[in-house]
Amino acid sequence: MLEQIEGSQAVAKTVARCRPEVICAYPISPQTHIVEGLSRIVKAGELAPCEFVNVESEFAAMSVAIGASATGARAYTATASQGLLYMTEALYNASGLGLPIVMTVANRAIGAPINIWNDHSDSMSQRDSGWIQLYVESNQEAVDVHIQAFRLAEELSLPVMVCMDGFVLTHAMERVEIPEQEQVDGFLAPFEPRQVLDPAAPVTIGAMVGPEAYTEVRYLAHYKQMQALDRIPEVAGAFEQAFQRPAGGLLREYRTGDAQTIIVALGSVLGTIEDVVDELREQGVRIGALGIKTFRPWPREEVRRALQHASRVVVLEKALSIGIGGIVAQNVHGALEGLPVTVRTAIAGLGGRPITKRSLRRLFTEAHSDQLHELTFVDLDHSLVDGELARMVASRRSGPHAENMLRELGIVGARPV
Amino acid sequence: MKTTDLTGTRVKFFQTGSFAVGNRLVEPELRSVQSEPERANAITCGHRACQGCGEALGARYALDAAMRAAGGDLIAANATGCLEVFSTPYPETSWQLPWIHSLFGNAPAVSTGIAAALRAKGNTHTRVVGQGGDGGTVDIGFACLSGMFERGDDVLYICYDNEAYMNTGVQRSAATPEAARTSTTQAVGEQPGAPWGQGKNAALIALAHEIPYVATATIADLRDLERKVQTAMEVRGARYIHVLVTCPLGWGAASGDSIRLARLATQTGLFPVWEGERGDIVSVTKIRHPEPVERYLELQTRFRHLFSPVRREDMIARIQARADRNIERFGLLDGAEYQQEELHNEGGS
Numbered sequence: 001m002l003e004q005i006e007g008s009q010a011v012a013k014t015v016a017r018c019r020p021e022v023i024c025a026y027p028i029s030p031q032t033h034i035v036e037g038l039s040r041i042v043k044a045g046e047l048a049p050c051e052f053v054n055v056e057s058e059f060a061a062m063s064v065a066i067g068a069s070a071t072g073a074r075a076y077t078a079t080a081s082q083g084l085l086y087m088t089e090a091l092y093n094a095s096g097l098g099l100p101i102v103m104t105v106a107n108r109a110i111g112a113p114i115n116i117w118n119d120h121s122d123s124m125s126q127r128d129s130g131w132i133q134l135y136v137e138s139n140q141e142a143v144d145v146h147i148q149a150f151r152l153a154e155e156l157s158l159p160v161m162v163c164m165d166g167f168v169l170t171h172a173m174e175r176v177e178i179p180e181q182e183q184v185d186g187f188l189a190p191f192e193p194r195q196v197l198d199p200a201a202p203v204t205i206g207a208m209v210g211p212e213a214y215t216e217v218r219y220l221a222h223y224k225q226m227q228a229l230d231r232i233p234e235v236a237g238a239f240e241q242a243f244q245r246p247a248g249g250l251l252r253e254y255r256t257g258d259a260q261t262i263i264v265a266l267g268s269v270l271g272t273i274e275d276v277v278d279e280l281r282e283q284g285v286r287i288g289a290l291g292i293k294t295f296r297p298w299p300r301e302e303v304r305r306a307l308q309h310a311s312r313v314v315v316l317e318k319a320l321s322i323g324i325g326g327i328v329a330q331n332v333h334g335a336l337e338g339l340p341v342t343v344r345t346a347i348a349g350l351g352g353r354p355i356t357k358r359s360l361r362r363l364f365t366e367a368h369s370d371q372l373h374e375l376t377f378v379d380l381d382h383s384l385v386d387g388e389l390a391r392m393v394a395s396r397r398s399g400p401h402a403e404n405m406l407r408e409l410g411i412v413g414a415r416p417v
Numbered sequence: 418m419k420t421t422d423l424t425g426t427r428v429k430f431f432q433t434g435s436f437a438v439g440n441r442l443v444e445p446e447l448r449s450v451q452s453e454p455e456r457a458n459a460i461t462c463g464h465r466a467c468q469g470c471g472e473a474l475g476a477r478y479a480l481d482a483a484m485r486a487a488g489g490d491l492i493a494a495n496a497t498g499c500l501e502v503f504s505t506p507y508p509e510t511s512w513q514l515p516w517i518h519s520l521f522g523n524a525p526a527v528s529t530g531i532a533a534a535l536r537a538k539g540n541t542h543t544r545v546v547g548q549g550g551d552g553g554t555v556d557i558g559f560a561c562l563s564g565m566f567e568r569g570d571d572v573l574y575i576c577y578d579n580e581a582y583m584n585t586g587v588q589r590s591a592a593t594p595e596a597a598r599t600s601t602t603q604a605v606g607e608q609p610g611a612p613w614g615q616g617k618n619a620a621l622i623a624l625a626h627e628i629p630y631v632a633t634a635t636i637a638d639l640r641d642l643e644r645k646v647q648t649a650m651e652v653r654g655a656r657y658i659h660v661l662v663t664c665p666l667g668w669g670a671a672s673g674d675s676i677r678l679a680r681l682a683t684q685t686g687l688f689p690v691w692e693g694e695r696g697d698i699v700s701v702t703k704i705r706h707p708e709p710v711e712r713y714l715e716l717q718t719r720f721r722h723l724f725s726p727v728r729r730e731d732m733i734a735r736i737q738a739r740a741d742r743n744i745e746r747f748g749l750l751d752g753a754e755y756q757q758e759e760l761h762n763e764g765g766s
Contacts, residue, residue, distance in 0.1 A: 021537035022530060052534040055526065056564030063523035063561065066532020067494060070517050073537055075530070197515035199491045199533060206495075206518035207505035268547055273436050 002177050007139035011078075011104060012037025012178040014143045016047045017184040018102075019088045020151045021191075022068035024053040024061045028083040029116045030166035031106040035078055058083035062090035062101075063387040067403055069099040070205055072196040074150065077101070080166055081108035085124045088129070091159075095130025097206060097223060098194070100153035102146070103162040104130075105227060106166040107267070107318075111352040113402040117352020118166040120266065124327050130221050132160040132228055133296040134248060135266040139169050140177050144247030147179065148235050155231060156224050157194050163295075165268040167352070179391035187242050225297035230295050250299040250354045253306055255281060259288030261368045262307055264332055265316040266292045269348075269355050275318065277358045285368055292328065303335040312342040316360075316378075318349045322345040326374040342370070384408060448575065450482045450643050457513060459493075464511040465503040469672025471636045471662030471679065472500055472577040474695035476548065478636075479575050479660065482643040484514060486650030487544040492531050493517070496524035496549025496558055499584040500577060517707060518588045522551045522557035525565040528572040536571075544650065545571065550577040551592035555619045562619075566626035566655045573649050573656045576619060577663035587667040591617050594687070595739070596732050597719045599667070604722035620693075623657040627696035635661040637680035641702065646691065669718025681713035686740035689747040691755070703750045710737045 002009070012034050015023075023042065026037035051068075053063045058079050065075040079087065084105055094101050105317040107122045109115040123133060134149060136142045142164045148162040164170060195205060209217055228251065236249040254274050256262055263273050270291045280287050290297075290306050302362050307313050313336070315329035324330070326345030346363055349355045359379050366372050387408050391398045398404070448458055459480035466473035484491050493558060495501045495518045499766045504511040505518065519527045528547035535543050547565075550557055554576035564615040567573055582588040582601045589599040589611055596610040602611055626633045642660060649656040661682055663675040670678055682688040683702065690702035709734060714720040723729045724734075748755040 022533045024530070024533075028612075049537045051537045053529060053533050053568070055529075056560055056567075059523065060526040060529075060561050060564055063519060063526030064530035064533065066523075067517070067527035068534040068537075070527075071492070071531045071534035071538075075534075089520055091522060097519070157658075159653065178633035197517055198517055199490045199492065202513060202515045204505055204510035204512050204516045206501075207507050208502055209507045209508060213507060273630050406576075 001180065002175060004173060005176050005178070006033060006086075007142060007164065007172050007174075007176075008033030010108075010143050010178060011141050011146060011164070011170075013178050014184075015076055015104075017179060017181050018076075018147060018188055019047070019074065020050060020102075021073035022051050022053065022065065022075045024055050024068070024075070024077050025060045026055050026063035026079070026083060028058070028070045028080050030108060030118075030170045031078045031080045031083070033105065035104065035169060053365070058087040059090055061266075062087040062094060065101045065103075066090060066097065066099055069094070069101050069193070070097070070195065070197050072193045072198075074154075074191040074192065075099075075101045076103070078106065079107040081110055081116075081122045084126060085110060088126065089283060089389065091126055091129040091131060091402050094159045096217070098157040098221070099159060100157050100191070101159040102149045102153050103159070103161050104146070105161050105163045106170045107163055108166040114352040116166075118318070119350045119352065120163070120318040121350070123161060123163045123322070126295055127327070130158070131296065132156075132158055132294070133367050134160065134224065134294055135163045135165060135292060137252075137268055137270050137291060138247075139164075139172060139174055141247045142180060143176055144239060144243065145243070145404050146377050147184055147187060148239050148248050152235050154191050155235075156228055158228065160220070163267065172224045172311045177245075182245045183243065187239065196282060214322070215409050220242035221317050228297050229299055234360065248293055250294045251306055252293060254289040254291065256288035256290060256306060256310075259286050260311045261285070261287045261314065261364065262310045262314055263287070263289045263314050263364065264292065264307070264327065264328065265289065266295060269316065269318065272355060272357060273360060276357050276364060279357075279361065280364060280368075285365075287364060287368060294319055295328070298331050298335075300331075302417070303332060304339070307332070307336060307341060308339055310341055312367060312370065313346045314346055314364065314372065316348055317347045320347050320350065340413065344372045344374060344376065346372070346376045346378050353379060421765055449640055450485050451639070453485075456481045457489060459484050459514050460504055460511045461513050462511070463509065465506055466499070467663040467666055467672070469663070469675040470503075471664060471675050472579055472676070473503070473643065474639070475577050475636045475660045475662045476575075478547065478639045478642050479548075479646050479658070480514070482646035483544070483546050483573065483650055487649050489514075490543045492543060492545050494519070494524050494527040494531060494545070494547045495551030496586075497521035498550040498553050500550060500607070502584055521553050523561050524553060525572065525574055526560055528574065529565050529568070529570040534568065545573070547574040549576060550583070550591045551576060551580060551619075552582045554578075554645040555592045555617060556590050559619075563622075563626065566623060566628050566657070567626065569654045571653050571655070573646070573658070575646075575658045575660060576620075576658050577662045579662050581664070581665060581666045581667050582592050583667040591615070594618065596723060596736060598722060599719070609722040615753050619705045620657065620659040623659070624693040624696060624698070626655070628655040628657065629653070629695060630656040631659075631693040632657075632691065633659045633661070633688070635679040635683055635688060636663065637676050637683060638669065638690070638702070641690070644724060648692070667719070669721070670716055674716055678713065678716060681708055681716070684708045685713045686744040686749050687713060688738070689743050689749055691747060698747070698755050700758075701747050701749060701755050704731045704744070705753055707750070
């Protein structure tokens, strides 16, 4: 049914239609509306049978999901930011055990400095955790990819993270088609676990494994993710056939055919990027965009194929690997190995800083004329940084960086963007 | 001693007195779970526990009792630690029941997940046990344990407390007794061993959650442990049993002294054995043969610095005072009552 609905509520309704049997949640902005919605649905008896467990931490949330999934229940949770980091140990455990848990990450920055706004620092930090990572562009896609996520997870016995931009998507009201229960039931078969804690057929799960087999167990996880490179487009194709609209998949190309410059990005910022691409196209600039829908597993061959004819690529990242720069860019570099394509990294939108069309137009124009340095911080306030560097030189006890810079900035939010 | 052939295997009958377990001469209804030829052997032979390991013994008795109470319909979640490591050397496993190990600090939450899954599936017959050592329970798993308690999840959690991180090489935990030498509270300096005034009583904290059942037990009285597991399994909701288990390696004790040490821990008053229901202590095991703490301490090299090179009367007296306070507070001697009010008053001050 087509509804004017908040992204979080749309995800909550859709997840409920995927019939999870155990939902465990610990509140963290901007994930809260999703689990609030689900708690209402479960309490009202609209999703039965389902246990909604209010846990004491994200570490416990993922641990409850692990126990539930190992007992053969379809398990779901949602988190963001600090919460994702707090459950890191359990994330690796869930994937190492091969438990098909589905989790929404309402992407948010990581402190310090504490910041509740959107970027991709949280999920990017877990790119090696063994979870499949799917990034969505819109709330419609968030809805559609969650349904695919359960099917993918359970087919492959791997956990899947659906990453949607916090606030930008989770709190945005827009028209979304929420699939009917029968449609979802038709697409998503009941969970049939590969391993289950069953007194009728006892198994030991999570045994100590030494050097003699640890590599093989880890390799198998990698092998299954490589299998996912085939399964993700197949599941997306099956979804399109069943629901009559495209969603998910590995990549989405936008006007890349004859493009000399291609912008690579993930998530909701692709909409803004495509608008700017359109504007520049009108001026005769041969530019396009490549949206990464699946970041783990990394679709190396598909990315190479999509970018190989370009002269240059700009990877626009909402995350920063401190000490090197781009995270996605490193992966893109690898995909383009041996090809004469220049790769530039642009860090933008950290901690919720708006990524404006004006800034992107300037960035893309500079990129197209090969004026970009290898690493660019979009809209970085150099004077603010220089001021703090000067204070550090002037005094040994110069104080906390963030507070010093805020003081210099004056009233937060008063400056024009 | 006499022997007979019952089921094709030779079974020995023996009687060693009132502390004996597995006594096949008593009436069938009084016999221990371990004495049953058809016991579950939930943790079966072949594991890699040390000689004299109190945790292996405690876990075997507790799990077999839980298996009998559940009619074999039981799932166990285990924290990282000795019990997990010695029982599952890949590709072998000692566990004869469905068993999962996830992490060090999340066994109570994994148990919650199992219980939630069973509930969602309408399965009211399969029961859940969580278990871990003192580190996994009292320290790193404590938040998950408290969460499981306050939600009242249908889990029996058993802590096998050997009073330090034995699996990693005997480091101090919040269950390590004062003055005990561990590899992170070494027997050097003015106040050798674990600091005074630190540590926590996990069983009393569990009781404060007002869950249906909390008990302490030791491997010196395995019939009592079996009975407490049976009692715990007869109720639903969050339940907790804290079992003192000897560690010959970590305590620096002879393997043959494991039971003796656990008994001395109770008879000195250092480890009170009690049961509680919904916030109140309802029964206390009285001391039968009172012993000075010295008798307990001198058998363990973790306390050797109290006796050599100079005898530390001051520290021994402090430990004795701790034991005396337990005896008074829990009413551990005949004729004394558990001082419920005192505890409550202390909790409020």
